[in-house]
Amino acid sequence: MTNEADSSALRKIDLMIMGAGPAGARAALRAKASGLRVVLVDENNDAGGQVWRPLPDGFSRLSGVASSAEARDGDALRLELRKAGVVCLFGHKVWNIGSDLRTDVISPEGSVSWLPSALLVATGTTERVIPFTGWTAPGVMGLAAATILLKSQNMLPGRSTLVAGNGPLLLAVANGILKAGGQVAAVIDLASRTDWMLTLPALKARPDLLWQGLRWQANLRLAGVPVLYRHGIDSVVSTPQGFDAHVKPVDSSGAPLSGAARVFSVDCVTVGHGLVPGTDVTRLLRARHRYAAESGGWIAESDEMGRTSVKGLYIAGDGAGVAGAAAAGAHGELAALACANDLGRISTEHYSRERTALLSQRRKPALFGRAMAGLMALREGAVAAIKPETIVCRCEDVTRAEIDAAAHEGARDLNQLKAWTRCGMGPCQGRTCSDVAGALLAIHVGSREDVGCFTGRAPLRPVSLAEVAGQYTYADIPIPKAAPL
Ligand SMILES: Cc1cc2nc3c(=O)[nH]c(=O)nc-3n(C[C@H](O)[C@H](O)[C@H](O)COP(=O)(O)OP(=O)(O)OC[C@H]3O[C@@H](n4cnc5c(N)ncnc54)[C@H](O)[C@@H]3O)c2cc1C
Numbered sequence: 001m002t003n004e005a006d007s008s009a010l011r012k013i014d015l016m017i018m019g020a021g022p023a024g025a026r027a028a029l030r031a032k033a034s035g036l037r038v039v040l041v042d043e044n045n046d047a048g049g050q051v052w053r054p055l056p057d058g059f060s061r062l063s064g065v066a067s068s069a070e071a072r073d074g075d076a077l078r079l080e081l082r083k084a085g086v087v088c089l090f091g092h093k094v095w096n097i098g099s100d101l102r103t104d105v106i107s108p109e110g111s112v113s114w115l116p117s118a119l120l121v122a123t124g125t126t127e128r129v130i131p132f133t134g135w136t137a138p139g140v141m142g143l144a145a146a147t148i149l150l151k152s153q154n155m156l157p158g159r160s161t162l163v164a165g166n167g168p169l170l171l172a173v174a175n176g177i178l179k180a181g182g183q184v185a186a187v188i189d190l191a192s193r194t195d196w197m198l199t200l201p202a203l204k205a206r207p208d209l210l211w212q213g214l215r216w217q218a219n220l221r222l223a224g225v226p227v228l229y230r231h232g233i234d235s236v237v238s239t240p241q242g243f244d245a246h247v248k249p250v251d252s253s254g255a256p257l258s259g260a261a262r263v264f265s266v267d268c269v270t271v272g273h274g275l276v277p278g279t280d281v282t283r284l285l286r287a288r289h290r291y292a293a294e295s296g297g298w299i300a301e302s303d304e305m306g307r308t309s310v311k312g313l314y315i316a317g318d319g320a321g322v323a324g325a326a327a328a329g330a331h332g333e334l335a336a337l338a339c340a341n342d343l344g345r346i347s348t349e350h351y352s353r354e355r356t357a358l359l360s361q362r363r364k365p366a367l368f369g370r371a372m373a374g375l376m377a378l379r380e381g382a383v384a385a386i387k388p389e390t391i392v393c394r395c396e397d398v399t400r401a402e403i404d405a406a407a408h409e410g411a412r413d414l415n416q417l418k419a420w421t422r423c424g425m426g427p428c429q430g431r432t433c434s435d436v437a438g439a440l441l442a443i444h445v446g447s448r449e450d451v452g453c454f455t456g457r458a459p460l461r462p463v464s465l466a467e468v469a470g471q472y473t474y475a476d477i478p479i480p481k482a483a484p485l
Helices: 022-033 069-084 143-152 169-179 193-198 207-222 280-284 325-342 348-375 380-384 400-409 414-421 434-445 465-469
Strands: 011-018 038-042 087-090 093-097 103-107 110-121 125-127 140-142 160-165 183-189 227-229 231-239 242-249 262-266 268-272 275-277 289-292 297-300 313-315 391-393
Touching: 011 022, 011 325, 022 038, 022 069, 022 325, 093 280, 103 465, 110 280, 110 325, 110 465, 125 143, 140 143, 143 160, 143 169, 143 268, 160 169, 160 231, 160 242, 160 262, 169 183, 169 207, 169 268, 183 231, 183 262, 231 268, 242 268, 275 297, 313 325, 325 348, 380 434, 391 434, 400 414, 400 434, 414 434
Parallel strands: 011 038, 011 110, 038 087, 110 313, 140 268, 160 183, 160 268, 183 227
Antiparallel strands: 093 103, 103 110, 125 275, 231 242, 242 262, 289 297
C-alpha cells in the first residue's frame, strides 16, 4: 500500500490521463507524440469509451452492430494506440486523487499509485433519468444502458421495447434495436418536431451525421414505429407479461398535460433524459465550477485548451460539457497539447500552429454536438412533475417528498440535503441523482447556483478495504518511535 508520506514507491510520470474514450485516447496519442511520459487508465477492458465501447473478452458483436461505423472507428483507435506504444492500464479503476495529483488505482493485481506532473480528466458523462413511477423496476433501464447491452453485451434490452426520453440517443437506440432484430413499440420524445427543426442549421455542420439521423428516422417509418413528439412517460406499471407504460402529452418544459394517457404493453422500457458531465474528480480537487444547463449541468471552469483553475489539472471531452463524440477527440488533443506546452516539452511555434489547427478541427463537430446537447438539456417541468412518493436517490431510497420536507426544514444546498436525507451518499456518490435532486431543491431555494453541487469525495468508485489495503502483514506497518517520557 502506498501513501503520501511514502512517495518513493510512487511511479512518477508527466501525464496521467483518466478515461480512454475519444477524448482521453486522442489526448494520449498527442501526448506520446509530444514526448511526454504518459499513462492512459480506464476501468474498461480496452479503449473506446462509451461511444466506441470495447467488447468483453470472448464476445462478438451482434450482426447488425458489427459493421457499424462506430465499431470500425473504435477498432481503428485501439489499433492506433497499440501501434504508438502508449502505456495503457485497462481494467484499472481510479478511486482517489490526492491534492498533489497522486492517482490511486485499483488494478486486477491490487492497489497502485502514480504521481503525475499533470492530470487530464476525460471521464465523460453519466446518463440522466428524470424519475417517474416505476422507474426503478427491473426491465426499466437507461437509454445509454441499452447502448451498452447492444454494443458490448450482445443482447437486446427486451423483446418489445418502448424507447423514451429526449435527445439523439432515442434514434440511435431505436435503430440499434431494430438492426439487431428486436421490436420497438414506440419512440416517445419530450422534444417537438419544431425543436428538432430548429437544430437543422447547426446540424448542417456535419452533413454525415445529419444524414445518419435522417436515415434513422426513415428506418423507423419503414418499420412502422410510431414516434410521439412532445410526449413523456407518466408511469410504468408491472404486469405478468412485463409493463404497461403510460404516456402523456407534455408542454415545452416537459410538464404533463391533462388528458388520457396512452398505454403501451411491453417487456422493456428504456428511457434517458440527457447526459450529465462527470465532475467527481474536478470537485474532489476543488476546481472552480459553474452551472451550464446547455452543456449538461455543472462543469469545471476551463479555457478552450482544457486548463482548469487547479494547476496541472486539465479536462477534455463530454466531461467538460456535452459536445458529443466527434468533438471530444480534438478537445482531448488540445488539452494534451496545452499540457506539453505547460511542461515545456514543445516550442511556442509548434504550440500555436497545432492549437490553431485543432481548434478549427473541433469547431464544426462541437457546433453539431452542442445542438444535440441542447435537445438533451434538462426539462424543468418534467422535474417539477415528479410525484411525492417517487424515489429520486435510488442508492439510498430517498423520495421526492423527503427532499421537499428537508427543504421546508431548512436544507439550503445539496450538501445540507445529503446530511438531512442521505441523498447522494450511496455507492454511486450522487452520480445518478445529483442533477435531479439539485433541480428539485432549486424549486424551493431559487437557482442551481444557490443549491450548488455535492462536495467531491473519495472513493470515486466503490472499492473494498481489502482492495485498497492490498497484501501486507502486520510486521510491515511502521510503528512510530515512542515519544520520550
Ligand atoms: C452509458 C453511455 C452510453 C453512450 N452511448 C452513446 C452512443 O451509443 N452513441 C453516441 O454517439 N454517444 C453515446 N454516449 C455519449 C458519448 O459517451 C460521448 O459523446 C463520447 O463518448 C464522449 O467521449 P469522452 O471521451 O468524453 O468520454 P467517454 O467516451 O464517456 O469515456 C470516458 C471513459 O472514462 C472511463 N472512466 C470514468 N471514470 C473512471 C474511473 N474512475 N476509473 C477509470 N476509468 C474511468 C470510462 O470507463 C470511459 O471509458 C453515451 C454516453 C453514456 C454515458
